[in-house]
Amino acid sequence: xxxxxxxxxxxxxxxxxxxxxxxxxxxxxxxxxxxxxxxxxxxxxxxxxxxxxxxxxxxxxxxxxxxxxxxxxxxxxxxxxxxxxxxxxxxxxxxxxxxxxxxxxxxxxxxxxxxxxxxxxxxxxxxxxxxxxxxxxxxxxxxxxxxxxxxxxxxxxxxxxxxxxxxxxxxxxxxxxxxxxxxxxxxxxxxxxxxxxxxxxxxxxxxxxxxxxxxxxxxxxxxxxxxxxxxxxxxxxxxxxxxxxxxxxxxxxxxxxxxxxxxxxxxxxxxxxxxxxxxxxxxxxxxxxxxxxxxxxxxxxxxxxxxxxxxxxxxxxxxxxxxxxxxxxxxxxxxxxxxxxxxxxxxxxxxxxxxxxxxxxxxxxxxxxxxxxxxxxxxxxxxxxxxxxxxxxxxxxxxxxxxxxxxxxxxxxxxxxxxxxxxxxxxxxxxxxxxxxxxxxxxxxxxxxxxxxxxxxxxxxxxxxxxxxxxxxxxxxxxxxxxxxxxxxxxxxxxxxxxxxxxxxxxxxxxxxxxxxxxxxxxxxxxxxxxxxxxxxxxxxxxxxxxxxxxxxxxxxxxxxxxxxxxxxxxxxxxxxxxxxxxxxxxxxxxxxxxxxxxxxxxxxxxxxxxxxxxxxxxxxxxxxxxxxxxxxxxxxxxxxxxxxxxxxxxxxxxxxxxxxxxxxxxxxxxxxxxxxxxxxxxxxxxxxxxxxxxxxxx
DNA sequence: GAGACTCGTGTTTTT
DNA sequence: CACGAGTCTC
Numbered sequence: 001x002x003x004x005x006x007x008x009x010x011x012x013x014x015x016x017x018x019x020x021x022x023x024x025x026x027x028x029x030x031x032x033x034x035x036x037x038x039x040x041x042x043x044x045x046x047x048x049x050x051x052x053x054x055x056x057x058x059x060x061x062x063x064x065x066x067x068x069x070x071x072x073x074x075x076x077x078x079x080x081x082x083x084x085x086x087x088x089x090x091x092x093x094x095x096x097x098x099x100x101x102x103x104x105x106x107x108x109x110x111x112x113x114x115x116x117x118x119x120x121x122x123x124x125x126x127x128x129x130x131x132x133x134x135x136x137x138x139x140x141x142x143x144x145x146x147x148x149x150x151x152x153x154x155x156x157x158x159x160x161x162x163x164x165x166x167x168x169x170x171x172x173x174x175x176x177x178x179x180x181x182x183x184x185x186x187x188x189x190x191x192x193x194x195x196x197x198x199x200x201x202x203x204x205x206x207x208x209x210x211x212x213x214x215x216x217x218x219x220x221x222x223x224x225x226x227x228x229x230x231x232x233x234x235x236x237x238x239x240x241x242x243x244x245x246x247x248x249x250x251x252x253x254x255x256x257x258x259x260x261x262x263x264x265x266x267x268x269x270x271x272x273x274x275x276x277x278x279x280x281x282x283x284x285x286x287x288x289x290x291x292x293x294x295x296x297x298x299x300x301x302x303x304x305x306x307x308x309x310x311x312x313x314x315x316x317x318x319x320x321x322x323x324x325x326x327x328x329x330x331x332x333x334x335x336x337x338x339x340x341x342x343x344x345x346x347x348x349x350x351x352x353x354x355x356x357x358x359x360x361x362x363x364x365x366x367x368x369x370x371x372x373x374x375x376x377x378x379x380x381x382x383x384x385x386x387x388x389x390x391x392x393x394x395x396x397x398x399x400x401x402x403x404x405x406x407x408x409x410x411x412x413x414x415x416x417x418x419x420x421x422x423x424x425x426x427x428x429x430x431x432x433x434x435x436x437x438x439x440x441x442x443x444x445x446x447x448x449x450x451x452x453x454x455x456x457x458x459x460x461x462x463x464x465x466x467x468x469x470x471x472x473x474x475x476x477x478x479x480x481x482x483x484x485x486x487x488x489x490x491x492x493x494x495x496x497x498x499x500x501x502x503x504x505x506x507x508x509x510x511x512x513x514x515x516x517x518x519x520x521x522x523x524x525x526x527x528x529x530x531x532x533x534x535x536x537x538x539x540x541x542x543x544x545x546x547x548x549x550x551x552x553x554x555x556x557x558x559x560x561x562x563x564x565x566x567x568x569x570x571x572x573x574x575x576x577x578x579x580x581x582x583x584x585x586x587x588x589x590x591x592x593x594x595x596x597x598x599x600x601x602x603x604x605x606x607x608x609x610x611x612x613x614x615x616x617x618x619x620x621x622x623x624x625x626x627x628x629x630x631x632x633x634x635x636x637x638x639x640x641x642x643x644x645x646x647x648x649x650x651x652x653x654x655x656x657x658x659x660x661x662x663x664x665x666x667x668x669x670x671x672x673x674x675x676x677x678x679x680x681x682x683x684x685x686x687x688x689x690x691x692x693x694x695x696x697x698x699x
Numbered sequence: 700g701a702g703a704c705t706c707g708t709g710t711t712t713t714t
Numbered sequence: 715c716a717c718g719a720g721t722c723t724c
Contacts, residue, residue, distance in 0.1 A: 079713050114714045138714090213714055248713075278713065383710050386715090403713090444701045575714060599712040621711065637712085659710085 021065060023058055023094065027051075034268075034301045035059045038068055038240070041261075041295035042268040043288070047332045048317070048643035049308030049605065052270055056242055057090045059268065060108045063240055064095065071095070074108035075238040075260070077116065079245050081576055083603060084110040109238070113253050114213060114575050117220035120234070121211070122571070127227060128219055133567065135210040135421060135428040136574035140409060142166065142201075142212040144430060149200045153193075160193055168194040169201060173214030174250045174282035176221060178202070209427040213575075217252045224259050235263045245603075246271035246291070250282035258294065265295060273328055274321050277599060277637045279629075289328070306332045306643075308605055310339025313649050316675045317642040323674050324632045341681040344672055345652040348685045350384075350613075353654045354391035356685070357610050360650065361397055361593060364608060372398055376594040376606040378641050380619040384612055385595050387658075392593065402596040408573045412532075412549040413556055417573055419522045423501035424570060426463035436494055439527045442475075443491050450474060463502065466495050497525050505566055515569055516560040523553055598641045609645035611638075614653040615666035638671045651675075 024032060031051055034044050035058045046052035060076060063069040071091075078084045088110045092099070097106045111119070118136065125134055137145070146169070147162040168191075172182050179199040186195050205212065211219060224231040241261050243249065246269035249257070261267040269291060276285045292298050306314055314334045321327070347353035357377060364370040377388055382404055392399045407413060418434040425431070429452060436443055451474065455465040465471055474491065501522070504512040512518070523529050532546045532553075563569040594606065613619055619638065624630035642649060653668050672680075 081714085083713095112714065216714085245713090280712065281714090381711055440702070442701075446700055597712065602713080623711075 021062065023061060023065075027055075027058070028305055030301055030303050030305070031055050031058075034303070035062050037268075037299050037301070038063060038066075039266060041265050041291075041298035043291045043295075043298055043300045044268065044270040044303060045288075045300065045328070045330070046270050046272055046303040047306060047330065048272065048275065048640070049306040050303035050332070051305075051307060052244075052272075052303065053087065053603075055303070056244060056268075056270060057087050057094075059242065060087075060240075061091055061094050064091075064108070069240050070105075071108050072105045073237060073239040075116070075241045076108055076110040077113055077241070077243045077257070078110065079112060079248060080603075081112055081115065083244065084112055084115075112575070113256070114216050115571075117216040117256070118571055118575060120220050120223065121216065122567070124223055124227075124230060125211075125219065127230075128223060129206075130211070130219075131209045131425065131427070133209075133425045135208060135425045135431065136216070136571065137205070137208075137210050137212045137430065138409065138574060139166070139213070140414070141210075141430045142205075145204050145208075146197065146201055149197050149204065153196060153200060155193060155197070160197065165194055165197045165201075169198045170214050171282060172198060173212075173218045174252055176218065176252050176255060178218075207427065208429055209425055210430070216575075217256060221252055221256050221259065224256070231259060232263075235260050239264060240266045240268075242268045242270070244270050245275075247273050247276040247285055247288045248278045248281075248283045249287045250284055251287075254284070254287045267295065274324075274330075274636055275602065275640050277602065277633060277640060279633055302330065304330060304332055306334045307336075308646055309334065309643060310336050310647060312339045312341060312679050313642060313645050313647075316342050316649070316679045317639050319676055319679075320635060320642065320671060320674045321639040324635055326629070326632060339647060342675065342679055343648070343650045344680050344682045345650060346668070346682065346684050347652060347654040348656060350387050350654045350657040351391075352685050353612065353652050354388045357388060357612065357650070357652065358391045358395050358397060360610075361392075362395065364648075370608055372591050372593045374607040375610070376596065376601065376604070376608070376644065377610045377612060378596060378598050378601050378644065379612045380598060380621060380637075381613075382597060384618075388595060388612065397593060398591060399593040399595055402594060403600040406576075407552070407555075408576060410549075410552055412528075412552055413573075416519060416522055416526075416528065416553060416556060417570070419498065419526060420501060420505075420518070420566065421570060423463075423498050424505055424566065426461040426502075429462070432462055435498075435526075439531050441490050441494055441527060443494070447474060447491070463495075463498065467499070471495075493525070493527075497522070509564055514561065515563050515566060516557045518566075519557050519560050523557070528553075598637050601644050602640050605644050605646055607646045608648045608650075609641065610650040610652065611641045612652050613657070614638075614651050614669035614672055615657065616669055617664065617666050618657070618659075619669050619671070635671060635674075638669075 024035065027035065031054070034042065034055050038059070044052070044055065046055070056076065060074050063074055064071050076084070076087060078087065088107055092103070092107055095107070097103055109116075121130070121134075126132070143162055143166060146165050147157075150157055150160055150162060150165060172178075177185065179195065179202045182195040182198050183192070186192055205215070224234070238260060241257065243257055248271070257267065257269075269288065271288045273285050273288055276283060276288075279285070292300060309317070311334050314332055318332060345353070345356055347356060361372070361375055364375065365372060379385060379388075385401055385404070389399065389401065408417070415434060415438040418431040418438070421431040422428055422435050433448055436448060451462060451465070451471060454470050455462045458465055458470055460468075460470075501518065504518055532550050560569060563572070598611075617625075620631050620634035624634045651672055653666075653672065655665060657664050657666060
C-alpha cells in the first residue's frame with residue numbers, strides 16, 4: 001500500500017493521472033501534497049479560505065481508499081460538534097455509507113476534544129474513582145457549586161466572585177494543575193484563596209460524582225498518564241490522528257494529542273496563527289508555532305491560495321492583520337478578480353445602523369440576486385443582535401440567530417433533564433436541587449437542606465436515604481414508596497417519580513418504553529406541565545414566555561426520540577452545543593439571514609458579510625485594551641470576520657450606541673483605519689429612517 | 700418556612 | 715430588559 005502512494009506521488013510530478021483516486025483531481029500542488037503525506041508528523045499552515053476542510057476530509061478519505069487505514073483507526077479532532085458532524089458527513093457521502101445504519105467502524109471517528117474524552121472516561125473512569133454514571137456539569141451547574149463554596153468558606157463574595165473563581169479553576173485545569181498543586185504553587189493571599197476555593201470545589205464535585213468540562217480533558221490525560229497499558233490500547237487503535245484549528249488548542253489538549261500519537265507519530269495538525277482567537281480559553285498559539293520543535297523532522301505545508309474572497313476583501317484582511325507584530329509572516333494569494341470596494345457605513349445611532357443593514361439586505365435580495373441565506377451579520381457581542389433583530393422583524397426579513405443560549409442550557413430543558421440526571425446519578429445533588437425546586441411542590445430551601453443533611457449524616461445519597469425511610473420525618477413524606485399514578489405535585493410524588501425513573505433506567509430498553517415517553521412522563525408527572533399552563537384552559541391564553549418554554553419541551557421530547565440509550569442522551573445533552581431547534585448547521589437550505597458572533601463564524605463563509613459595531617471599546621472590546629497582545633487577538637478576530645466574506649463586505653459603526661443603561665459615544669474602530677482607503681467606500685448616515693421610532697427608542 | 704415580589708445589576712468569545 | 719439575589723408577606 002505504501003508503494004501505491006509513492007507511485008502516485010511520483011506520477012504527479014511526471015504529470016500522470018489519478019484515475020484510481022478521482023477525488024484528488026482539482027487539488028493544487030500543496031493541497032495534494034498534504035493529502036498524500038500520510039506517514040509521520042505533518043503541520044499544515046492553512047490560511048483563511050485555502051481549502052483546509054477539504055484537505056482534512058480528503059486526507060481521511062484517502063487513507064481509507066488507498067487501503068492505508070481502516071476508517072475506525074482514524075481520529076479527527078475538531079472544536080465544535082458541528083464541524084465534526086460536517087466532516088463525518090462529507091466522508092460518509094464519499095464512502096457511500098448510508099445514513100441510518102449503525103455506522104460505527106465504517107467511518108473515521110470525528111469528535112470534539114470533549115466528546116472524545118467523555119467517551120473514554122465513560123469506559124474507564126472507575127480507574128480514577130468515579131462511578132459508572134458520573135454526572136457532567138456544565139458551566140451553569142459548576143457555577144452554582146462554586147458560589148456555594150465561596151459562601152461556605154466565608155469569603156467576601158464581592159471580592160472573590162464566582163466568575164473569577166471559575167476562571168481561576170478553569171485556567172488551572174487547562175494547564176493541568178490540580179488543586180493540590182495550585183495550593184502549593186500560589187503564595188499570595190489572593191491566589192491562595194482561589195486555590196482554597198478550587199480545593200473545596202474539587203471535593204464537592206467528587207462528592208457529587210461529577211466532572212465539569214475542564215475535568216473531561218484533565219481526567220482523560222490523567223487516566224492515560226497513569227495507565228500506560230490503556231494509553232497503548234488507544235494509541236495503537238488510532239493509527240492516524242488529525243487535529244483541526246490547532247492554533248486554538250490549550251496546554252492540556254496539546255498534551256493529550258501528544259500522548260495519543262506518542263507511538264507512531266502519525267499526527268497531522270491544521271491551523272492558522274492569524275486565526276487564533278481563543279486565548280481567553282487558555283489557547284496557546286505556541287502549540288502551533290512550536291509544533292516543529294515537538295516533532296523534529298515534521299513536514300510543513302503552507303496553503304496560501306485563497307479560493308474564497310475577492311482580491312479587495314483579501315487585501316483588506318491582509319493589510320489589517322499585518323498590523324500585528326507577533327505573527328508568522330505570510331501572504332495569501334487569491335485566484336479571484338478585484339471585486340467592489342469594502343463598504344464602510346457610518347451611522348448616527350445603533351438604531352440607524354440596524355436600519356441601514358436591513359434596508360441594504362432587502363436591496364441585495366431584490367436587486368442584486370442574493371438570497372437571505374447568502375448573507376451573514378456578524379457582531380462582537382451577542383447583545384448587539386437584539387437591535388438588528390428588532391429591525392429585521394419590522395421589515396419582515398427572515399433571520400436565524402446562531403449561538404446565544406444553547407438549547408440544552410435553557411432553563412426549562414435543564415429542569416426537565418435534571419430529573420433524569422438525578423435518577424441516573426443519585427449523588428448528583430445539583431440535579432436533585434434543581435429538580436425538586438423547579439416546580440413549586442412545597443419544598444423550599446429549608447426542606448432541601450434538611451434532606452441533604454439527613455443524607456450526609458447517614459453517609460448515603462439522597463435516594464438511598466429516601467428508600468430506607470430516613471426522610472420520613474419530613475413534612476409531606478409519611479408514607480413509603482408509592483407508584484406514580486396522578487400528576488399531583490408534592491414531595492411524596494416527587495420521590496415516587498424519581499424512583500420510577502430509576503426503575504426504568506435500570507430496566508431493559510424493551511421493558512422501559514421509549515426515552516421520549518420517559519421525558520413526557522417527567523413533564524406531566526412532575527407538575528411542570530400544569531405549572532407552565534397555569535391552569536389555563538387553552539394554550540392561547542398562556543404568556544409568550546411560557547408558550548415558548550412549552551414549545552422547547554415539546555422539541556426536547558421530539559429530539560429525544562433519536563436516542564435509545566439514556567446514558568448516551570444525557571452525555572449528548574451535557575456537551576452538545578447545538579442552539580435552538582432546527583439548527584443542524586445546514587446554513588445552505590434555509591432562506592434566512594444568519595446572525596452570529598464573530599467567534600461562532602469561524603470556519604464559515606458567506607457571499608455577503610456585514611460586520612456590525614466596529615467601534616473602539618466594543619471592537620476592540622474595552623477589556624482587551626490594556627494589553628497589546630489582547631488587541632492583537634481582537635484584530636485577528638476582525639481578520640476572521642473579514643475573511644468570511646466571498647463577494648461583499650460591509651463594515652458598519654455608529655457614533656452613538658446604547659450600552660446597558662446609557663448611551664456611549666465611541667470612536668470608529670482602529671480596525672477600519674487599518675484598512676487602506678483605496679479599498680474602502682465610505683457611506684454616511686442619510687437620516688432616511690423614521691425618526692419617530694428612533695426618538696421613541698431614545699427617549 | 701415558602702412563595703410572591705421588588706430592586707438592582709450586568710452584557711465576550713468554541714466545549 | 716431579563717434574570718437573579720434579596721426582601722417582604724402570608
